[in-house]
Amino acid sequence: MIRRTILADLNPAPDESLASLLQRQGALHGCSTTRDYLSGVEDPRPGEPSALLPHSSRTCGWTLLPQMSSEFAGILRLTVEQVEQASLLPLVGTVFAPDTTIGNIARSGLRVNEWAYCAPCLSTGWHKNWILPTVTDCVRHRLVLANGCPACSRAVTPLSTGRTGTTVRCACGAVLNDVEQLRAEDDEHETQRMLHAEIASNRDPRGDDIRAMFAFLETAVPAMTQIGSNTTFSTAPDSTFDRLYRFDLEPQQRPQRSAHGGGFIDAIRKLTPDPWVRRVLVHHAHLAWRDDSHRDRLAQIIDTLDVRWKSDRTSRSSALHERFAPALTPTNLQEPLRQIRELTDLPARHEVPAVIPFWEIDPSGVSSRLRVRCGNTISALFIAASTGVPIHEARRTLGTPAHLKYVVPTPTSIDSALTWLATNESCDYAHRRKTLKHLTSLTPTDWQALTGLAPPAQRDDQALAAIYWVHATCAAPSLYPRYHQMSELARQRLSRQRAERQQRAGSNAHDIRSAISAHFRRAADHGEAASSRLRHAG
Amino acid sequence: MKYLDAFDLLHAAAQPPCPPPDPCADDDIRLRFLERWDRIYAAFRFQRFFDTVEETVRMHGGRSRTGASALLVLSGVPYTGKSAAGYYIGERLTRETLAADGDTTRSAGPETILRVPVVRIQAAHLDTVKAGILTPIVEFYGASANRRNAAELLRQIRILAVQHETKLLIVDEISQVRMGSNSSRVVDQIKELVEAFPAPILFVGNNLDRDSIFTPQADRADPRRQLSERSCLLPCNLWSTEELQQLSCSIEHDLPLRNHETGSLDYARLRNACSSYPGRLSDLLRSAAHHAIQSGTERVTDQAIEKLAK
Numbered sequence: 001m002i003r004r005t006i007l008a009d010l011n012p013a014p015d016e017s018l019a020s021l022l023q024r025q026g027a028l029h030g031c032s033t034t035r036d037y038l039s040g041v042e043d044p045r046p047g048e049p050s051a052l053l054p055h056s057s058r059t060c061g062w063t064l065l066p067q068m069s070s071e072f073a074g075i076l077r078l079t080v081e082q083v084e085q086a087s088l089l090p091l092v093g094t095v096f097a098p099d100t101t102i103g104n105i106a107r108s109g110l111r112v113n114e115w116a117y118c119a120p121c122l123s124t125g126w127h128k129n130w131i132l133p134t135v136t137d138c139v140r141h142r143l144v145l146a147n148g149c150p151a152c153s154r155a156v157t158p159l160s161t162g163r164t165g166t167t168v169r170c171a172c173g174a175v176l177n178d179v180e181q182l183r184a185e186d187d188e189h190e191t192q193r194m195l196h197a198e199i200a201s202n203r204d205p206r207g208d209d210i211r212a213m214f215a216f217l218e219t220a221v222p223a224m225t226q227i228g229s230n231t232t233f234s235t236a237p238d239s240t241f242d243r244l245y246r247f248d249l250e251p252q253q254r255p256q257r258s259a260h261g262g263g264f265i266d267a268i269r270k271l272t273p274d275p276w277v278r279r280v281l282v283h284h285a286h287l288a289w290r291d292d293s294h295r296d297r298l299a300q301i302i303d304t305l306d307v308r309w310k311s312d313r314t315s316r317s318s319a320l321h322e323r324f325a326p327a328l329t330p331t332n333l334q335e336p337l338r339q340i341r342e343l344t345d346l347p348a349r350h351e352v353p354a355v356i357p358f359w360e361i362d363p364s365g366v367s368s369r370l371r372v373r374c375g376n377t378i379s380a381l382f383i384a385a386s387t388g389v390p391i392h393e394a395r396r397t398l399g400t401p402a403h404l405k406y407v408v409p410t411p412t413s414i415d416s417a418l419t420w421l422a423t424n425e426s427c428d429y430a431h432r433r434k435t436l437k438h439l440t441s442l443t444p445t446d447w448q449a450l451t452g453l454a455p456p457a458q459r460d461d462q463a464l465a466a467i468y469w470v471h472a473t474c475a476a477p478s479l480y481p482r483y484h485q486m487s488e489l490a491r492q493r494l495s496r497q498r499a500e501r502q503q504r505a506g507s508n509a510h511d512i513r514s515a516i517s518a519h520f521r522r523a524a525d526h527g528e529a530a531s532s533r534l535r536h537a538g
Numbered sequence: 539m540k541y542l543d544a545f546d547l548l549h550a551a552a553q554p555p556c557p558p559p560d561p562c563a564d565d566d567i568r569l570r571f572l573e574r575w576d577r578i579y580a581a582f583r584f585q586r587f588f589d590t591v592e593e594t595v596r597m598h599g600g601r602s603r604t605g606a607s608a609l610l611v612l613s614g615v616p617y618t619g620k621s622a623a624g625y626y627i628g629e630r631l632t633r634e635t636l637a638a639d640g641d642t643t644r645s646a647g648p649e650t651i652l653r654v655p656v657v658r659i660q661a662a663h664l665d666t667v668k669a670g671i672l673t674p675i676v677e678f679y680g681a682s683a684n685r686r687n688a689a690e691l692l693r694q695i696r697i698l699a700v701q702h703e704t705k706l707l708i709v710d711e712i713s714q715v716r717m718g719s720n721s722s723r724v725v726d727q728i729k730e731l732v733e734a735f736p737a738p739i740l741f742v743g744n745n746l747d748r749d750s751i752f753t754p755q756a757d758r759a760d761p762r763r764q765l766s767e768r769s770c771l772l773p774c775n776l777w778s779t780e781e782l783q784q785l786s787c788s789i790e791h792d793l794p795l796r797n798h799e800t801g802s803l804d805y806a807r808l809r810n811a812c813s814s815y816p817g818r819l820s821d822l823l824r825s826a827a828h829h830a831i832q833s834g835t836e837r838v839t840d841q842a843i844e845k846l847a848k
Contacts, residue, residue: 007544007545007651007652007654007679007680007702008650008651008652009649009650010648010649011648011649011650012648013648022546024647024649027697028651028681028701029681029694029698030676030680030681030693030695030696030697030698031681031694031702032690032693036690038681094817110661123647124647124648125647127649137835165646165647165701166646166647280786519714
C-alpha cells in the first residue's frame with residue numbers, strides 16, 4: 001500500500017505545481033530530494049513494477065495523465081481535483097489549445113529539465129507557470145526569474161532539489177533561497193503581468209489572444225537568431241547591458257539571468273544588446289493584448305515569420321492583407337520618397353530602409369540592421385525636438401512603444417535628443433550624425449514647400465533636417481494626418497516653381513539643388529579650413 | 539495496547555481513559571468495560587522512574603555536552619510492568635506537552651505539521667538495527683522508509699524528529715535486537731542513532747543488565763562499554779507484597795462491582811496466585827470481576843482468584 005502521511009497537511013497554494021507538492025511531501029517525509037522520496041513510495045500493485053516513479057520522475061512535475069491523478073492524490077492525501085489543479089491540465093484551454101493532448105504538451109518546449117524560479121517564492125513552493133518558456137518574471141516580486149544553481153550552475157528542477165522547511169537546496173548543497181535576481185524593467189514587467197493575468201483568466205485561446213502571443217514569442221526568437229552577430233548592431237558602448245549583466249563581478253556574484261532558450265526577453269537580449277530591437281518586439285507583443293489592430297498587426301508579423309501556422313496561413317493572411325496591405329506596402333510610400341529624393345539628393349543607401357516598415361521583421365540581417373537605424377523612436381525624438389510637439393503626442397501618432405512615455409524625456413534640442421539616443425539607444429551614433437549633416441541644408445522655403453506649413457519662427461537647420469529624417473524613414477504619413485494633402489500641395493508648388501524656373505531659363509539662383517550643393521561646398525570648405533588650421537597648429 | 543503510529547498515540551493521549559461505570563449500571567455496560575480494560579496504574583514503585591524521565595526531558599533538552607542524546611535504560615525481569623510504565627510516561631508526556639503549549643500543530647512554510655512529543659516503537663525481532671529499530675521509527679511518523687540504507691534512515695529520522703518537535707523516543711523490547719555475529723555493527727548503529735536523535739532515548743527491555751548491548755564486556759575497547767557508561771540504568775525487580783497490595787487496591791477501586799469492598803482480599807495469597815507479576819494480577823482481578831458479574835455474586839474473593847489462577 002502507499003504509505004500515508006498522517007502528521008501534516010500540505011495546504012497547497014492555488015498556483016503551486018504538482019512537482020512542488022511532491023517536493024514538500026518528500027520534505028515532510030524527511031527525504032533529501034523528491035526523487036528520493038518517490039523512489040521510496042511503494043507501488044499500489046504488488047508484483048508489478050512501479051508505474052509511478054518512471055512517470056513521475058520525467059513528467060509528473062508538469063503534466064499528469066488522468067489515470068495517475070488518483071494515485072498522486074493518494075500519496076499526497078489531497079483530492080483528485082486538487083491534484084489536477086496543481087498539474088498543467090487547467091492550462092489546456094488557455095495556454096494550450098483545447099484539443100491539446102498530453103503528448104502535445106510534452107513536446108511544446110516546456111522547461112521540463114530546467115526550471116526557472118523566483119528565490120523569494122521558493123519558500124512556499126514552485127509555481128507551475130515557471131515551466132512555461134514565456135514566463136520570465138515573477139510578477140509578485142517584480143524580479144527576473146533565475147535559473148540554475150549559483151554555485152554549480154547546473155539546472156535545477158523540483159525533482160532534483162531538496163527542501164528542509166522553507167529552505168530549498170540544490171543537489172550540490174547551495175541554498176537557492178538566497179539567489180540574487182535582477183529587477184524586471186518596466187516593459188518586461190508590464191508584459192509579464194498581462195501574461196500572468198491572461199493565463200489565470202481561463203480564456204478560450206481559439207481567438208488571437210494568448211495563442212497569438214505565444215506563437216509570436218515562439219516564432220520571433222528563431223527569427224532573431226538569423227539576424228546575425230550582435231556586434232553588428234551597435235558601435236556605441238551599451239552601459240545598460242553592462243549594468244544588467246555585471247561583468248565586473250565574479251561569476252558567482254553575478255545576478256542570475258534566465259538562460260533558457262525559450263525565454264523571450266533573454267533570448268533577444270543574448271542575441272543583440274540592442275534594447276531597441278527588444279523593445280519593439282516586446283512592445284508589439286504587449287500591445288497585442290490591448291486592441292484588435294495591434295493584435296492583427298502582430299498576427300501579420302506571425303504570418304511573416306510563419307513557422308508553425310502554415311496550415312491556416314492562407315485564410316489568415318488573405319483577410320489580414322486585405323485590411324492592412326494598402327497602408328503598409330512599400331508602394332504607397334514610394335511617392336513621398338521620390339519627392340524627397342528629388343529635393344535632397346539623399347544617398348542611395350537611405351532608400352532601402354525607407355521602404356521597409358519596421359514591423360515587417362525580415363529574417364535577413366540587412367533589413368533588420370537598417371530597421372534599427374530608421375526606427376520610429378528616433379523619429380519621435382527628432383520631431384519632438386524640432387517642432388516642440390510633446391513626446392507623448394508624437395508617441396501616440398507614431399505608434400511608438402508605450403513604455404517610452406515613462407523613459408523618454410521630451411528633448412529640448414536636437415543635441416539632447418542625440419545624447420539621449422546615444423546613451424539609451426544603441427543605434428549607430430556616428431551614422432546618425434553623418435546623415436544629419438547631409439540633411440542640414442534645407443531652407444525655410446523648401447521646408448514650406450514640402451510641408452505646406454509656415455517655417456519655424458526660429459531658424460534651425462537641424463530642426464529641418466529632423467523633419468526630413470522623418471520623411472526619409474516613412475514616418476510622415478503616420479505623423480501628419482494631412483500628409484497626403486500637404487504632399488499634394490507641395491507637388492503643386494514644386495511644379496509651379498519648375499514652370500517658373502523654366503520660364504526664367506538659365507537663372508538658377510533659386511534652384512534647390514544648387515543651394516544644397518553650395519551648402520555642402522561651404523561645409524566642405526569649412527572642414528578643410530578647420531583641418532588646415534589644425535595642421536598649422538600641429 | 540500497542541500503538542501503530544503517532545496518530546494512534548496522539549489519539550490516545552487526547553482521550554483519557556473513560557471513567558468506570560456505576561456499579562448499579564446494567565451488566566452489559568459493566569462487562570464491556572471489563573473487556574475493554576484500558577487502565578494504566580502509576581504505581582508508587584515507578585514514581586522514581588517517571589521523575590527521572592521527566593527531568594531528563596526537561597533538562598538540557600536531553601542532550602549531553604558532546605551532543606549525544608541522554609540514554610535511559612529500564613531493565614528487569616519480564617512481566618513487571620516495564621512496558622506499561624513506558625506507555626504511561628509516553629501518554630503523560632504527550633498530553634502534558636500539548637496541553638501546556640495549547641497548540642497541537644506547528645506551521646513550517648505552507649505546511650501544517652502535527653507535533654509528536656513522544657515516539658514509541660517496539661523493536662522488531664530482527665537481526666539488523668535498520669530493520670529492527672530505524673524503520674519502525676520512520677514508520678511511526680507515517681513516513682516512507684522503503685529501499686533506504688541505515689545512514690539515510692538516520693538522517694530522515696533526525697529531520698522528522700526536529701520537524702515534529704519530538705521530546706522523547708521510547709524503544710520497547712530492545713532485548714529483541716539480537717546480539718549475534720554482527721554485535722559490534724548493531725552497537726555501532728545504535729550509537730549512531732543515539733548521536734543523531736535530538737532527544738532523550740528510553741530503552742525498555744528484559745534483563746538488559748546481562749548479555750545485551752548495554753552490558754560491557756571484559757574487553758575495554760568494546761563499544762558496549764561506551765553505551766553502558768553513557769546510559770542511566772533503572773532496574774525493575776519483582777514486586778513486593780506491599781507494592782502488589784497498592785496496585786491491587788487501585789484496581790479493585792475501579793472494578794464496577796456492587797458488593798466488593800476494596801482491601802478485603804488476602805494479598806499474600808494474591809501474590810502467590812499471580813506469581814508476583816502485576817500484569818497477571820490485573821488479568822486475574824478482571825477475570826474474577828467478570829465471573830462475579832455473570833454469577834451474580836458481585837464480589838471478588840480469594841477463592842475465585844485462586845480458582846482462576848490454576
